[in-house]
Amino acid sequence: MPLVVYILGLTIFSLTTSEFMVAGMMPSLAAAFDISLEQVGSLISMYAFGMVIGGPLLTAGLLKLRVPNKSALLWLLALYAAAQSIAASTDSYTIMTLARIATGVAASACIGTALSICAEVVAVEARGRAASIVLGGLMLAAALGVPIATLIDQNVGWRASFWLVVALTALCAVAISIRVPLSKSSAPIGLSKELAEFKNGHLWSAYATSAFIIGATFAAFSYFTPILTEVTGFSITAIPWLLGMYGVANIVGNAVVGRYADKHTYSVMVCGLLLLITALVAFSLLAQSATASIMMVILIGLVGVTMNPAMVARVMRTARPGTLVNTVHASVINIGLGMGVWLGGLGISTGYGLLSPLWVGTLLAVLGLLSLLPYLARRGSDSPSSQSAFGKQA
Template sequence: MHTTAKPSIPVSVYVLALGIFAMINCELQVLGMMPQMARDLEITISQVGYLVSIYAAAMALGGPLLTLGLGSQPPKKTFYLLFALFVIGEILGALAQGYPMLIVSRLITGAVSGAFFGTALGTCHRLVAPELGIRAVAIVLAGIMVGTILGLPLASLVGEYYGWRASFWFVVALAVLAALGTAALLPALPAAAKIGLRQELAAFRNRQLWSVFATSFCVIGATYAAFSYFVPILTQLTGLAHNSVTWLLFAYGITMLIGNHIVARLAGPRNLRILATGMVLHSLFLVLLALQTHQSWAAVIAVLGLGLTGISMNPAMVSRVMQVPNGERPLVNTVHASVITLGIMFGSYASGQVLEWGYSLHSPMWVGIAIAMTGLLTLLLDRARPETPAASEPLRAGAATPSTHP
């Protein structure tokens, strides 16, 4: 009696997640070494902080340009080139003797990260059976969450014991390991059909795509409006000790991973419902944190709930992009990653601006709620649009036309 083996996730998908993990470590590493870098390079703490913004800006603007430049290459060759550029950029950071060289390093690594995210998301569902497309995306995105959980502590630990430059070399080692894994385990997929620049950009004329981007912008913006100020909120308002905050943030990361897994299991035809539910719950947890900040039990519940309903919406957001005609293209996914990065920057900036206006540390929660409500409005507008056949089918691997696309 013959039994048909169930399709499984190949190890190459996990290799792509390792690459993203390395790049998230790169993005966050300077935050864990601010005093050491400022002292050694004779710069201010704020200048070190700007390195994160420079990375994010390069990712948002340089990532799509780099993706366009490499678009005609087979995925494996593209990854080789991206890893090579990334390692060069990170080595420049490790060897930097002044602030300008660090800026150059962050511009290179940021642009590479943006292109890598889009290429990885565009490749991962070519590696699996159609019904496993969303799970593969979730595994790749888990690299972001694990990097968020471990990136700061690792950088802080390595920087404290071995100096801040050692952290850069550590990320270089991670990237080389991911590159070797890619060489050994990623199959040699053919290049996607060559698309002219005009045709590539034509995908962005679809109004629905921009509605999808707007929702993703709001989901992430609402998350980072409060997350950016968790430490002062929890220490100054809730009164938690710094070591308790560290453990709570670690638990926050664990709930992100759990939420990512749950959303990946449910995403597909239910994307609108999942995102709407996530934003409503996220808003309720922000209300709880804003109104009961001084109660430690409420703060713990709110923070864990925010982890479960914030960044963990990523699989549904990516799946929703894939459901738009031509949404599987690497450039579309790279621009989506750029939109998410801009959402991070906007959420943090909006809360910081409100605080500068003299409002209390409760205000980041209300800023997050306002952004989340705007996100709900984008979903309502999308819901009112007549559903297309392409948007009603499940996520398909390697789809290229509306008739075969999600």
């Protein structure tokens, strides 16, 4: 696997650490800006909003200008570092909010561009494994980046955590400028050719499956803390360790899925969804048991968001793996994330109890499984050649 792939993974680690680390420094930010915890929470939402809306628009603009992937990624990282620097320096909540939106826009486009570069530098049959390494940066951000950022906040201050992300982003930009080759194409793919890919109905089906998988996972994960403390009976001091187990399971699951995602794309997703449904139902029924709860948290960590490499491999084989296709995929994943969190919270607020997010996750996982059924009847659908041909039929 080329060194470039690992550099891209470190880049995603830097960007997604910034996305999630606000959750670990809520008291510090609330005190610094004299705002409520709800307003601090909106800083995460604004980042996601920038990713969903602004990322595809910015990518479309770069394609219109026919900027090569390497140059585009370097410019996007510069934009990200500038916006993150403003966030690290400001005393204004309004400016912080705008900076978070800007970083979300740049991050979404960065992820799409990084996956496109990843597709260029490895063989077709290795794209899923390479994507697992790049997206492994996201898993590592949850398991390692956020705890480190929280410790820095508690000992040095929240601004130091923000500046650390700026430094990591700059380091990644230098490495990319040295190690990432220019596009293999004689000329970059234009916007019109990228937009033509969205006429492919199978691409939208792949997007829908990704949204359901991520929605199912985050419907549950977002409410692990109240479930584990108020239903299972764990102390609040045990939560970091339990979430740490979940994060380690993410890393392990991502490595395993990445190994098999290329040759067994659909089988990986079907097996993963069946295990996810089993884990969510078992967690719902056995949440009062500490042992069962720990086992189900680990199992959800192993098979939830870790299906990302298979999801990416499917998209890359269903349509030309261009920057806009990958950026919209990243946006759809964030839409699924937001949908799962909202529906899980809606279940609690409407009186169905703290376990309702687990049942919401189960429903979304079942929908994800149903979205795959039309493709399972196609013999040999796991092979790269058959998937590529299938995508071109639409």
